[in-house]
Amino acid sequence: MEPADPSLRKPIGPDADRRRFLKRGLALGAALATTGRAANAASQQVPADSSKALGRHMIPYTERSPFEQAGKVKGPPTMPDEWGANFTPLGESVGIITPSSLFYEVNRSGVAEIDPRKHRLLIHGMVDRPVMLTIEEIKRLPSVSRIYFLECSGNTQTEWEAPAVPTVQFTHGLTSCAEWTGVPLSLLLREVGVRKGATWVLAEGADGSGNERSLPLAKAMDDIIVAYGQNGEALRPENGYPLRLVVPGWEGNVSVKWLRRLTVTDRPYMTRIEAVDHTSLMPGGKARRFMFVMDAKSVITFPSGGQRLPGPGTYEITGLAWSGRGRVRRVDFSSDGGKTWRAANLQEPILPFAHTRFRSSWRWDGREVLLQSRCIDEIGYVQPTLAALVKVRGVNSTYHNNAIQTWKVTTDGSVHNARA
Amino acid sequence: MLEHRVSVAAVATLVALTAAAAHAQLPSYGVGRAPTTEEIKAWDVTIPPDGKGLPPGSGTAAQGEAVYVARCESCHGAKGQSPKYEPAATKRTILVGGRGTLHTDKPVQTIGSFWPYATTLWSYINRSQPFDEPGSLTHDEVYAVTAYLLYLNGIIGQSDVLDSRTLPGVKMPNRDGFVPDARPDVAVPTAPTKR
Numbered sequence: 001m002e003p004a005d006p007s008l009r010k011p012i013g014p015d016a017d018r019r020r021f022l023k024r025g026l027a028l029g030a031a032l033a034t035t036g037r038a039a040n041a042a043s044q045q046v047p048a049d050s051s052k053a054l055g056r057h058m059i060p061y062t063e064r065s066p067f068e069q070a071g072k073v074k075g076p077p078t079m080p081d082e083w084g085a086n087f088t089p090l091g092e093s094v095g096i097i098t099p100s101s102l103f104y105e106v107n108r109s110g111v112a113e114i115d116p117r118k119h120r121l122l123i124h125g126m127v128d129r130p131v132m133l134t135i136e137e138i139k140r141l142p143s144v145s146r147i148y149f150l151e152c153s154g155n156t157q158t159e160w161e162a163p164a165v166p167t168v169q170f171t172h173g174l175t176s177c178a179e180w181t182g183v184p185l186s187l188l189l190r191e192v193g194v195r196k197g198a199t200w201v202l203a204e205g206a207d208g209s210g211n212e213r214s215l216p217l218a219k220a221m222d223d224i225i226v227a228y229g230q231n232g233e234a235l236r237p238e239n240g241y242p243l244r245l246v247v248p249g250w251e252g253n254v255s256v257k258w259l260r261r262l263t264v265t266d267r268p269y270m271t272r273i274e275a276v277d278h279t280s281l282m283p284g285g286k287a288r289r290f291m292f293v294m295d296a297k298s299v300i301t302f303p304s305g306g307q308r309l310p311g312p313g314t315y316e317i318t319g320l321a322w323s324g325r326g327r328v329r330r331v332d333f334s335s336d337g338g339k340t341w342r343a344a345n346l347q348e349p350i351l352p353f354a355h356t357r358f359r360s361s362w363r364w365d366g367r368e369v370l371l372q373s374r375c376i377d378e379i380g381y382v383q384p385t386l387a388a389l390v391k392v393r394g395v396n397s398t399y400h401n402n403a404i405q406t407w408k409v410t411t412d413g414s415v416h417n418a419r420a
Numbered sequence: 421m422l423e424h425r426v427s428v429a430a431v432a433t434l435v436a437l438t439a440a441a442a443h444a445q446l447p448s449y450g451v452g453r454a455p456t457t458e459e460i461k462a463w464d465v466t467i468p469p470d471g472k473g474l475p476p477g478s479g480t481a482a483q484g485e486a487v488y489v490a491r492c493e494s495c496h497g498a499k500g501q502s503p504k505y506e507p508a509a510t511k512r513t514i515l516v517g518g519r520g521t522l523h524t525d526k527p528v529q530t531i532g533s534f535w536p537y538a539t540t541l542w543s544y545i546n547r548s549q550p551f552d553e554p555g556s557l558t559h560d561e562v563y564a565v566t567a568y569l570l571y572l573n574g575i576i577g578q579s580d581v582l583d584s585r586t587l588p589g590v591k592m593p594n595r596d597g598f599v600p601d602a603r604p605d606v607a608v609p610t611a612p613t614k615r
Binding site for chain 2: 122202
């Protein structure tokens, strides 16, 4: 007899096929995507004429078409599989929302595996009522949903000295944008009663690395979310399941994943991740620290490195712009390496601390061109050239490279990471 | 009569709910409980620069060398100078050396040349190391391996004892090497944009 609980039934038909396909996909890896063999393999799975065949049955949790192969790529390859970044394939992105399955990750101790029934959030320190909360209790509290980007401050760090990586996935793939759902941190802090004199909050994750990060109380009382939802469902394990901080506009590492502890305090703890990592060494030998805000930035995602234009003609250039200081006000586009600019069209919605999609019609005459975009945000900050950044910061500051990106289209239509 | 009984039950329920809410740690929403001292102690392990929260225990560089060889060397290499892994862009995996290079074109950012506080080192090793078994060292081992790394960097002596009292007193060479964020730091002239 069939069990009443659907989850107890054995997978049959396409669902089992899906699992086999996933297994094969894991075994063969990304090489398939580049050779086109994946499409050939997928062709074997679909009928020659879909209008003359019964489609497959419906399943509880669906997968994308086997023809779609864009995936994250983990780097740097010299480090262990559990340590490093998993870059979002921005070259294939559409719209402003990053699918949860393609949302970038940075992990220092692998992807934590957590039973939500056992997970707890502790809030203590300089508070009147220290508290231990379950996930269910947190979900009962008044929640908000907001669309915010997160960007690793190490995004684009390979590009300080020379064009180093071939595609927008590797130059800019450590930014992603999602709808987050959760409880305002300010609500939790008001409930536990922050004591006079408190100025910082230490957030700690439940993974092996801890990722302990001190945050100014003023930001915590402003717009930080204690999130359990991402793009309409629970957070993915890679993005902090079952609970994480989302800190709008600030470098990604402060949005602590797998959140289990908030300690209200009167000073920063100077943990490794804030006192050593995520500091920027300046010419002269001093290093900046607590560089929270992500400055305005943009990048053209089509055409971008590794792509190819089939020939001269009219194209729609498109890309993403964002700012940690609020809304994108304007995005300029140049096809002559920044000598002349014209305004691109901004696609609605234009939200604060969110990716904004820009588009511009462009006619390619077949000659070599240098494509650029620059973002101007609501405070009037203009995305700088790399030369302007290097003049102030040198080439050893690692983090917060928000320079204008150049893509060179050569006469054969191929697109390359380049300098103007 | 029936009505009366219902209202008594309702009042009783209300009283019970109010009592629960008054007991809850989030009073407006009636959820959450007070953590136990043991629960806080188990998680509240991050050590700030003044050393508050450092547990009992101690170690020397001489003792730490054995811990390092057994638990750290397979990744970080002999004497912290030949890491097995190298994240090309960050140049921060070598643990030893680099003093006097931060202002040069080829800065080497190590524990000795860059880390501002010895407490940061202790706290990080205690919470997050070794990579494959985070949090598995004893407090004595963490003191000892911290001492070994500071000794390799010429900051303490081989037989100096690190404990909750001495560790916060270790002055790291680059303690004053940090400045606040100065952004926006780039003045960008806005070139004319065609509409």
